[in-house]
Amino acid sequence: MEAFRNYRGVDYVLNEKAIDPEPSLNNFNFQKLAESLLSFFGIRSQENDTTTPSSNTLLKRNRSCQRVTAYVQFKSSNPKDFSGVVTFFQKTNGSTVVYGQWNGLKDLDQMNYEFVIYKNGVAQRDMTINIRRGIEFEGNSAFLWTTFDSLPLSGIDQIIGGSLYISNCGKVIAKSEIYQI
Structure with a gap:
């Protein structure tokens, strides 16, 4: 018999015949652990014996919708002039999240800026109002985080291929x- 005290001060007695004081990896069932973890994360069902997820499981998890991402990069030959990046992420519900960051701004009044997307010479989308609500200025930089309900990155009216004018x-x-990324 061997006695020890745990971190809470409770005394335990180990019976060498009942409990092996040094656990062995030979007694551990890795296959059972792997199966339960795969099942828990929804990668593999209990009755499925394959280790790769079925295409049906992948479609359910991804909801048969590919995520579309696009970006715009503004560069200037002079690093002190206006430069920036705008990134568009289309969510599975159809809305589009827009993140932007600009540097080298001389005018820090958000009401003086306009953001319009042109495609084939025609103004396709004026994003000014939404961007004015979501833009924040810090020093001579600006940061944007906003969501559009109808700013398509795929389909007939997609903005990819157009140009963003500021x-x-x-x-x-x-x-x-x-x-498109």
Whole structure:
């Protein structure tokens, strides 16, 4: 018989015949643990004997919808001038999250900026109001995080392939094409 005290101060007695004081990996069932973990995470059902998830499971998990991501990068030859990045993420419910960051801003009044997407020479989407609500200025930089309910990144009216124009007080200060990632 061997006695020990745990961290709470409770005394335990080990009977060498009943409990092996040094656990052995030979007694552990790794297969059972792996099966239960795969089942818990929904990768594998109990009755399925294959280790790879079925295509049906993958479609259910991803809801048969591919995530579409696009970006716009504004570059200037002078690092002190306006530069920035805008990233678009289409969520599975159809809404689009837009994240942006700009540097080298000279005007810190958000009401003076306009954001319009043009495609084939035609204004397709004016994003000014939503962006003005979600933009925050810090120093000579700006940060944006906003959501659009109907800003398609796929389909007939997709904005990918168009250009994002940013103007300040009516003067275009940056324009760049929207690329799919």
